[in-house]
Amino acid sequence: MRSGAQRGTALLEQLVGTMLALLVLGTLVAVVGTGSGLLVAVAARGETEDTVQLAVEALTFDVRRAGYDPAAAGVPAVSEARTDRLTLAADLNGDGTVAASSEETTAYVCALPAQQLSRIIGRQSLPLAGGVLACGFRYLDATGTPLAVPPAGLDVPDRSRIRAVGLDLTLRLRGTPTTRRVVVALRTSP
Amino acid sequence: MRRRARAGSERGAALAAALVALAVSAALVAGLADVVRTEIILARERRAMVEALAAADACIAQSLTALPVGWDFEPLLLGPDGARSTPDDGTLATPTGCSGHAARAPGTPDPPRVLLAIDALAGEGRRLLEAIIGRDPAPASPALLWTTLPPFPDAVTGMMVLEGADVDPEAPDLPGLAAPTTPTELDAWVAAEGSHVAPSPRTPAPVQAPLPPLSELATRAEAARPAGAEVLVSQGTPPSPPALALVRGDLVISDARQGSGLLLVEGALDIRGSLDFTGLVVAAGGLRIAEGAALGVVGALWLGEPGAPGAPVAPLAVAGRLALRQSRAAIVTADGLLALPRRAVLRGLRDVG
Numbered sequence: 001m002r003s004g005a006q007r008g009t010a011l012l013e014q015l016v017g018t019m020l021a022l023l024v025l026g027t028l029v030a031v032v033g034t035g036s037g038l039l040v041a042v043a044a045r046g047e048t049e050d051t052v053q054l055a056v057e058a059l060t061f062d063v064r065r066a067g068y069d070p071a072a073a074g075v076p077a078v079s080e081a082r083t084d085r086l087t088l089a090a091d092l093n094g095d096g097t098v099a100a101s102s103e104e105t106t107a108y109v110c111a112l113p114a115q116q117l118s119r120i121i122g123r124q125s126l127p128l129a130g131g132v133l134a135c136g137f138r139y140l141d142a143t144g145t146p147l148a149v150p151p152a153g154l155d156v157p158d159r160s161r162i163r164a165v166g167l168d169l170t171l172r173l174r175g176t177p178t179t180r181r182v183v184v185a186l187r188t189s190p
Numbered sequence: 191m192r193r194r195a196r197a198g199s200e201r202g203a204a205l206a207a208a209l210v211a212l213a214v215s216a217a218l219v220a221g222l223a224d225v226v227r228t229e230i231i232l233a234r235e236r237r238a239m240v241e242a243l244a245a246a247d248a249c250i251a252q253s254l255t256a257l258p259v260g261w262d263f264e265p266l267l268l269g270p271d272g273a274r275s276t277p278d279d280g281t282l283a284t285p286t287g288c289s290g291h292a293a294r295a296p297g298t299p300d301p302p303r304v305l306l307a308i309d310a311l312a313g314e315g316r317r318l319l320e321a322i323i324g325r326d327p328a329p330a331s332p333a334l335l336w337t338t339l340p341p342f343p344d345a346v347t348g349m350m351v352l353e354g355a356d357v358d359p360e361a362p363d364l365p366g367l368a369a370p371t372t373p374t375e376l377d378a379w380v381a382a383e384g385s386h387v388a389p390s391p392r393t394p395a396p397v398q399a400p401l402p403p404l405s406e407l408a409t410r411a412e413a414a415r416p417a418g419a420e421v422l423v424s425q426g427t428p429p430s431p432p433a434l435a436l437v438r439g440d441l442v443i444s445d446a447r448q449g450s451g452l453l454l455v456e457g458a459l460d461i462r463g464s465l466d467f468t469g470l471v472v473a474a475g476g477l478r479i480a481e482g483a484a485l486g487v488v489g490a491l492w493l494g495e496p497g498a499p500g501a502p503v504a505p506l507a508v509a510g511r512l513a514l515r516q517s518r519a520a521i522v523t524a525d526g527l528l529a530l531p532r533r534a535v536l537r538g539l540r541d542v543g
Contacts, residue, residue: 021207028211035218042222046229053236065540070305070322071297077538092540094296189326189535 044174048131052169052180055128058119060184062088062106063165067188071096077186078139078162082153084110086137086165108167110135117169131173138166140183142190162186234314242315243541249288249310250321250536256283257534258400261325262302266292287311295322303537321539325532329525331470331490332399332533333368334514338494339505340371341379346386346508348479353515354393361518363392364490368399386508402492403531404474411436411454414528422447425466432469434527440475443483452524461485461510468517470524476505483510489520 066088067077073096080087087107089098098104101122109118109125110132117129139147139154139162146166147158154162163186170179257266269278280292288310295305303324310317334352352366366389367376376396380387416436423430425446432451440457443465450468458475464484471485472492479485491514494505524530 025207028207028214032211032214032218035215035222039218039221039225043225046225049229050232057236061541065538068322068538068540070295070303070538072295072301072303072324072537073297090538090540096297187321187536187539189324189537 041175045176045178048171048173048175048178051129051131051173052171052178055117055169056167056180056182058128059108059165059167059182062108062119063184064187065090065092066186068092069188070094073097076156076159077188078154078159078165079105080107080153081137081139081149081159081162082151083136083138083149084112085153108137110137115171117171129169129171131171132169133172133177134168134170134179136168138168138183140164140166160190163190238313238315239317240315241312242310242317245287245312245315246308246310246317246319249284249290249308250306250319250539252285253282253290253306253308254323254534254536255398256400257323258403259531259533260403260406261529261531263292263304263323263534266304267294282306284308292323301325301327307542318542319539320542322537323534324537326535327532329521329530329532330518331364331368331492331521332397333365334393334487334490334516335366335506336368336399336402336490336492337505338370338401338404340369340375341367341506343379343382345506346383346512348386348481348508348510349512350383350387350508351511351513352387352389352393353513354390356516356518358518361516363394364516365394365397366514367396369396370401371398373398402472404472404492404494407472407528407531408436408454408456408474411452411528416454416528421451422449422453422465422467424448425464432523432527441473450520450523452527459485468523469520470530477507477512479508479510479512481509484513485511486513486515488515488517489524490514490516 067075068090069075071091071094073091075089075091075098077088078086079089085107087105090104091098092104103121105122107120109120111118112132112135115130115132116127117132117135119126119128139149141147141161142163147154147161164183165186166181166183168181170177172178265272266282267280268274269276269281271278282290282292284290288308290306290308293305293307295303301324303322306321306323308319308321310319334354354363354366367380369376373396380389380396411434414434416434418435419437419441421430421433421435425448429448429450434451435449435453437455440460441455442460443463445463447463448466452470453467454472456474459471459473459477461479461483466486468488470489470492471487474494476494477491
């Protein structure tokens with residue numbers, strides 16, 4: 001009898017133990033799953049932020065030096081100004097000319113069908129950001145008023161009025177989209 | 191014995207499960223910590239870069255402000271000793287936290303410009319910039335009244351009216367007062383003068399500005415075959431065309447006169463009657479307006495220069511009425527008669543490193 005009672009107790013103990021183990025295991029799986037998801041989300045968010053920040057830094061770098069003209073040859077800072085495309089010029093070697101095939105001519109292109117923002121130097125196209133959901137350039141005059149940009153882009157007189165360039169960029173690599181709206185002032189005086 | 195064996199087996203499974211869970215959790219936490227640590231490092235680096243970039247921009251802005259207005263950059267390129275090819279050539283006064291040096295820009299000397307190399311430090315960041323500095327193509331006065339000395343207390347016992355707005359809607363409003371001292375001190379002076387100084391609502395607050403180069407302006411005027419005080423005709427007569435007038439010594443106006451263009455008085459301008467002038471009035475020896483007298487200038491008024499012949503003890507003494515109103519067109523006309531000095535402006539820059 002004692003032996004049977006002992007077996008019954010052991011079975012019950014095993015069942016309870018199994019249930020508890022399953023409960024603990026399930027909780028553990030849920031916690032690990034949540035942790036993994038968090039890790040993936042944080043990494044994705046970090047990657048998205050890094051990508052956006054790199055794009056902003058590249059644009060800032062190029063806009064700041066646009067119109068650099070040590071030889072006073074009359075280099076226009078902005079040679080193309082559209083909502084989806086921006087071309088900047090600078091005479092970096094001081095020879096009085098702007099080479100179209102070198103870093104002296106830098107273009108930014110928002111290619112929404114391809115969900116991509118690219119930086120084009122000469123004939124080299126360098127993808128800055130993928131997963132682009134929205135992307136557009138704005139152009140501000142000396143009073144900070146946005147210039148109306150026709151589909152063909154700003155003409156020469158209007159381009160000479162540009163004092164700052166804005167970029168509105170939204171992208172999602174994975175997870176939550178990230179949006180940046182930046183304005184970078186040209187460092188040239190009219 | 192079986193119970194002990196089973197119990198031992200259960201303890202072993204629990205331990206293994208706990209260890210696996212611990213290992214997985216630790217791996218997750220380590221991964222998360224690594225991601226966070228990387229992002230923190232990146233953010234810190236970016237912040238240092240942005241701070242250094244801002245410091246470099248600020249350095250250029252402050253250096254620009256400190257550069258004297260003028261026609262070219264020869265004084266800067268020659269350095270304090272004024273001699274070419276000496277170690278102090280291109281010495282640039284820079285604020286704390288950055289250093290800089292000026293050199294000739296490549297290409298033709300015209301338009302005048304200079305190449306500044308700026309090295310800025312901020313926190314853990316460091317930036318090297320090259321900036322092209324030129325002269326503002328548009329002639330401009332930094333304020334309606336530009337003085338080499340800050341006005342003394344009670345300089346205005348009469349009335350000084352300042353209108354910074356121009357009839358040209360495109361022209362930005364002009365500050366009422368500029369002098370080589372801090373805006374705080376200038377604000378305090380305006381406040382201390384009380385109701386004797388009346389700036390209009392569209393007259394911006396006083397600004398700090400370097401010395402007006404009156405000696406060189408007078409030298410250039412001498413070479414431009416100027417007229418004399420005779421261009422100031424009696425009020426009520428047909429106005430004479432704008433002219434460049436240079437008066438050696440003091441000029442006393444004891445009746446009612448008018449004129450336009452550029453009036454440069456090497457001594458003091460002493461108003462005992464009334465003078466209405468459209469353009470730029472320069473009084474190297476200061477301005478005195480007697481009680482009941484009046485001076486009206488549509489354009490700008492530049493006063494005094496320490497150390498110059500006839501330098502004033504006080505650049506400004508207004509017992510009567512002084513009225514100044516901005517007119518960009520009048521300054522452009524004066525500039526057409528004699529090229530006015532230009533402020534230094536940033537023409538472009540590039541990040542070197």
